[in-house]
Amino acid sequence: MTEPVLQVEGLSVDYEVGAGTFHAVQDVSFELHPGRVLGIVGETGCGKSTLAHAIPRLLQEPPARIRRGIVRFRGIDLLKLPRWQLPRVRGTGISMVFQEPINSLNPAYRIYDQVAEAIRIRRLRESGQAPGLVSPQEPFDYSKPKMPNVGEVLLKPLVPSKGPASRRPMFSKDAQDLRATVLEYLKLVRINDPDTILNLYPHELSGGMRQRVMIAIALSGRPSLLIADEPTSALDITIQAQVLTLMKELMTEIRTSILFISHDLGVIAEMADDVGVMYAGHLVELGPVDQVYRDPRHPYTKGLLRSAPSKYKSEGPLPSLPGSVPNLSRLPRGCPFHPRCVLAHADCTQDPGPKLTKAVEAAGPEHLAACYYSKEVPGIP
Amino acid sequence: MAGDARATQPAGWLSRKRKWLTSQLTHLRSGLRGFLRIMRANPLTLVGFVMVVLIVSVAVLVVLLPPIGQALVGHPVSILPYGPNYYPSPCPTRIVTTGNYSYPTCTLPPSTEHLLGTDNLGRDMLSRVMAALPLDLAIGFVVTAFAALLGGSLGLVAGYWNQPRTIKGAISVAILRLTDIFLAFPSLVLALAIAATLGRGTLPTVLAILLTWWPYYVRLVRGEVLVVKHQPYVTAAKAAGLSDLRILIRHVIRNILEPVTVYYTLDVGTVLVTFSTISFIGIGVPLDVPEWGNMVEYYQTQNLMGIAPWTILAAGGAIFVTVLAFSLLGDGLRDVLDPRSRRALAQAAVPTTVAAPAALGEA
Numbered sequence: 114m115t116e117p118v119l120q121v122e123g124l125s126v127d128y129e130v131g132a133g134t135f136h137a138v139q140d141v142s143f144e145l146h147p148g149r150v151l152g153i154v155g156e157t158g159c160g161k162s163t164l165a166h167a168i169p170r171l172l173q174e175p176p177a178r179i180r181r182g183i184v185r186f187r188g189i190d191l192l193k194l195p196r197w198q199l200p201r202v203r204g205t206g207i208s209m210v211f212q213e214p215i216n217s218l219n220p221a222y223r224i225y226d227q228v229a230e231a232i233r234i235r236r237l238r239e240s241g242q243a244p245g246l247v248s249p250q251e252p253f254d255y256s257k258p259k260m261p262n263v264g265e266v267l268l269k270p271l272v273p274s275k276g277p278a279s280r281r282p283m284f285s286k287d288a289q290d291l292r293a294t295v296l297e298y299l300k301l302v303r304i305n306d307p308d309t310i311l312n313l314y315p316h317e318l319s320g321g322m323r324q325r326v327m328i329a330i331a332l333s334g335r336p337s338l339l340i341a342d343e344p345t346s347a348l349d350i351t352i353q354a355q356v357l358t359l360m361k362e363l364m365t366e367i368r369t370s371i372l373f374i375s376h377d378l379g380v381i382a383e384m385a386d387d388v389g390v391m392y393a394g395h396l397v398e399l400g401p402v403d404q405v406y407r408d409p410r411h412p413y414t415k416g417l418l419r420s421a422p423s424k425y426k427s428e429g430p431l432p433s434l435p436g437s438v439p440n441l442s443r444l445p446r447g448c449p450f451h452p453r454c455v456l457a458h459a460d461c462t463q464d465p466g467p468k469l470t471k472a473v474e475a476a477g478p479e480h481l482a483a484c485y486y487s488k489e490v491p492g493i494p
Numbered sequence: 495m496a497g498d499a500r501a502t503q504p505a506g507w508l509s510r511k512r513k514w515l516t517s518q519l520t521h522l523r524s525g526l527r528g529f530l531r532i533m534r535a536n537p538l539t540l541v542g543f544v545m546v547v548l549i550v551s552v553a554v555l556v557v558l559l560p561p562i563g564q565a566l567v568g569h570p571v572s573i574l575p576y577g578p579n580y581y582p583s584p585c586p587t588r589i590v591t592t593g594n595y596s597y598p599t600c601t602l603p604p605s606t607e608h609l610l611g612t613d614n615l616g617r618d619m620l621s622r623v624m625a626a627l628p629l630d631l632a633i634g635f636v637v638t639a640f641a642a643l644l645g646g647s648l649g650l651v652a653g654y655w656n657q658p659r660t661i662k663g664a665i666s667v668a669i670l671r672l673t674d675i676f677l678a679f680p681s682l683v684l685a686l687a688i689a690a691t692l693g694r695g696t697l698p699t700v701l702a703i704l705l706t707w708w709p710y711y712v713r714l715v716r717g718e719v720l721v722v723k724h725q726p727y728v729t730a731a732k733a734a735g736l737s738d739l740r741i742l743i744r745h746v747i748r749n750i751l752e753p754v755t756v757y758y759t760l761d762v763g764t765v766l767v768t769f770s771t772i773s774f775i776g777i778g779v780p781l782d783v784p785e786w787g788n789m790v791e792y793y794q795t796q797n798l799m800g801i802a803p804w805t806i807l808a809a810g811g812a813i814f815v816t817v818l819a820f821s822l823l824g825d826g827l828r829d830v831l832d833p834r835s836r837r838a839l840a841q842a843a844v845p846t847t848v849a850a851p852a853a854l855g856e857a
Contacts, residue, residue, distance in 0.1 A: 171729055175658070197737075204735020211733075216726040221748045230744075231734045245735065312517065330734060 116188075118338050118370045119145040119168070124182030126160070126167050129175060133442040137163040137177075139394040142469065145338070150364060150371040152385030152402065154378060154417075156438060160394040161374045162212070165342040168372070169207045170199055187246070187337060205235050206246040208336040210344045214324035218315035224326055225311040228295045231333045247335070298329040301366075303359055321352035325359065332367065340372045345380065357383065378421050382406060390414045393439055393449040399469060400480030410472035410482035410490050412454045448484070455493060456486045539826020545819035553628045574625055575609070576618035585616025590801045601802035611804040614796050619808045626784040626809075629696070630816070634766040637703050641765075642758050644704075645711025648673075652712060653719030654742050669712065676709040685768060690777045699778040703768055707761075714757055718750035725749075760824035763817035770813050786813045 126138040138160040145151050155161050166172045168184055170191060184191040186207060194202070203209075211217045218227055238245035292311075299307035302325040315323055324344060331339055344360070345353040357380060364371065364384070373384050381388055381402065388405050390398040390413065398411040409415040416434040436453035439445055445452055451461040461467075472482035484490065533540040555573050563571025585600035600616035602608055610619035652669040655662035676684070685706040692698030722728065723746065731741050770787030772778035779785040781792055789809035798805045 169733060171732055173724075200732070200735050200737040202735075203733055206735075207733075208735075209730075209733040211726060211730055213726050217730040219727045219731070219745050219749070221745075230736075234735050327730070330730075334735060 117144040117146050118187060119372070120183070120185040121168070122183040124167060124184060125180040126163050126172070127178045127180055129178055135441040136394050136444060137441060138167060141396045143389055143396065143399055145370050145372060147370055149387060150373055150385045152373045152375060152381035152388045153391060154375055154381045154388060155391035157376060158438065158441070159391045161391055162342055165340050165372065165374045168340060169203050169209060171209070201245040204231060204334040205238050206336060207338045207340060208331040208334045210327050210331045210339065210341045212343045213347050214320050214327055215347065217327055218323055220315055223311065224313055224315070225295055228298060228326065228330055228333060229291050231330045232291060232294050235334045298333045301332065301363070302329045320348050321355060324348060324356055328360070332363070336369060338370050338372065342374045343376065346376065360384065378418065390417065393444060394441060395449050395483065396469060397450065398482045404473070404480050408473065408491065410480065410487040411484045412456055412490055412493060413450050415490055415493055456489055458486070460485060536826050536829060538822050542819050542822025542826055545815070546823050549627070549631065549816055549819055552624060553631045556624055557628045574621040576621040580617060580621065582616040592801065599801065601798065601805065604804055610808040611802065613793060613805045614798060614802070619805055622784050622789065623786070623808050623812045626786050626789065626812070629783065630766055630769070630786055633700065633769045634762040637700055637707065638758055638761050638765045640704055641707035642711050642754065645708035646715045646754060648708070649712040649715025650719055650742065650747070653716035654723060654746065673709040673712045676706065681706045682768060682771065686772060686775065686777065689772050694777060694780055696779050696783060699769060699772050702772065703765060707765065715750060715754060718753055719746055722746050722749045756824055756828040759820055759827055763820035767813065767817055
């Protein structure tokens with residue numbers, strides 16, 4: 114087994130606002146192995162986006178507060194890293210695709226400048242002119258047994274920094290090279306006419322095109338970990354399909370590790386290798402996608418899968434889960450799902466709640482569920 | 495057709511350069527077209543723009559022509575009809591009768607010879623007003639620019655590093671409280687007090703205005719930074735690995751430039767009026783320096799309003815016209831640049847040619 118790219122252990126994030134403390138993410142642990150795609154699925158407000166933003170520490174602090182936990186990325190504990198060193202990890206180490214392609218590009222700059230900025234950062238870091246964590250030279254080859262630990266790079270650059278290498282003549286070799294690289298990345302995300310797109314401003318592009326540019330920017334840093342935070346939910350359904358097809362194709366081309374956040378069970382089934390199901394800030398089930406979907410071992414996952422519309426079962430209303438999601442500031446004691454659960458017993462209401470444990474005895478990757486009665490879950494109608 | 499042109503072009507450096515030049519020209523042309531469309535949508539902006547251009551070019555000519563003439567033809571050339579310090583001696587006099595008294599005075603009413611008349615010493619008013627233009631304009635532009643720079647930088651710091659309970663946050667709070675102290679005084683009264691303390695002169699007046707003017711820019715810039723800071727593209731820039739300082743310089747400043755530009759343009763006129771006011775009260779620029787405010791003050795103390803109103807009106811009118819020009823331009827710029835004022839945008843979006851019906855007919 115290879116070393117995981119990302120190890121999250123016991124991560125808890127609170128939002129401290131006037132109305133109280135909201136426990137958005139509680140005690141979440143998972144590992145992401147090189148070249149794999151981990152999907153995180155859950156309802157609105159279950160803490161998916163908070164989790165996605167907490168890993169590269171992009172949360173606004175305050176109101177958010179990372180209470181405890183370990184986020185170990187390629188051997189570096191990001192939560193212990195001083196704040197001024199975080200930019201050195203982002204971009205070339207962890208990069209991100211956001212939910213809102215409409216506002217995620219700076220309206221004041223042309224597309225070229227925005228893609229070139231990311232590429233320039235990566236080049237400065239790769240050449241050692243600026244300190245920063247870069248992916249190993251063959252970034253997407255995970256056949257090697259172990260990811261090199263390059264945490265020391267953060268502390269001292271390989272070569273003393275010469276400062277930004279901007280202000281170069283317009284037709285210099287570097288500028289041409291940069292332009293070629295920008296074009297290469299725009300072609301990678303299947304933009305038909307990259308020469309024209311380069312000179313346009315973001316408002317002149319459609320939502321789908323903007324998201325493609327965002328993906329190009331995220332990939333151009335050659336990150337070891339790409340976090341996609343609902344990259345398609347702001348797009349309409351046909352564009353959504355196009356972008357998903359694109360991402361699926363890119364996954365086979367550049368085998369980077371991806372944390373894919375979505376509220377759509379179908380999208381996760383399509384994209385991910387493993388799936389984590391979140392409910393009220395807790396990770397309630399984690400395992401390989403086909404195994405979790407075929408044989409869910411947490412009552413919430415079971416209910417969620419049952420309530421997904423299917424083209425095969427058209428008769429009658431869609432089944433739904435009774436009750437509603439608890440308020441994140443007043444979570445029930447014990448298992449957060451017990452008020453809505455048909456399997457709930459007295460011990461489900463006792464603190465601490467159930468931990469993620471092995472639910473199915475099987476060979477291969479583990480299938481974990483946070484339920485005391487996961488053996489009985491297949492029996493629920 | 496474009497394909498043919500590209501095929502006949504020679505490969506290599508020259509072709510690249512030409513392609514780049516063509517693209518730059520296209521951008522310039524589309525920019526010019528957009529400018530014209532905006533100007534047609536609000537004609538008052540065009541009026542303001544033309545006035546500002548005229549005023550600035552006159553000021554530049556007043557300053558630059560004498561040395562250029564000295565160098566080229568051996569003597570200073572000036573566009574001022576009578577030069578800045580022309581005292582006719584003896585001056586042409588006219589007899590003024592007020593009540594039972596009759597007395598001679600050098601004031602001559604506007605005529606073809608003296609377009610704005612002459613003052614009590616026989617000096618040509620048009621020359622005096624134009625000679626004062628460079629100073630007043632420079633005060634308007636430069637003092638406002640310094641205030642914007644000083645206040646703007648403090649506002650950037652206060653807005654961008656405002657996390658509570660940190661050292662940076664404490665600095666931000668300190669800046670804001672200092673701003674509040676300055677804003678607590680009416681700006682004109684504070685400027686007058688500082689100018690009176692520093693004594694009469696151009697530089698003390700400039701300092702007085704500068705010291706009272708920066709807090710407004712702190713407030714303006716801080717507010718805009720707080721808005722831009724929470725935009726998704728700033729988070730995206732963070733995720734791309736940019737450091738805080740680089741995000742501030744590259745992404746934040748570029749996006750707050752537009753409101754600051756508009757405010758600056760409007761402010762040039764306000765600063766000019768304040769400067770003239772300080773001079774008018776008699777604690778600003780000394781009388782031997784031509785300046786509109788002290789002209790009004792001087793002629794008023796000479797009781798010229800009754801017998802030669804053109805002297806005061808010329809100086810006051812110069813202030814009025816200049817401030818009006820900057821206000822019109824600033825208002826227009828705000829309408830154009832600020833997406834929140836939809837009126838101008840809606841106007842600008844109206845098709846200005848009759849191409850649309852024709853296109854419909856073809857379809």
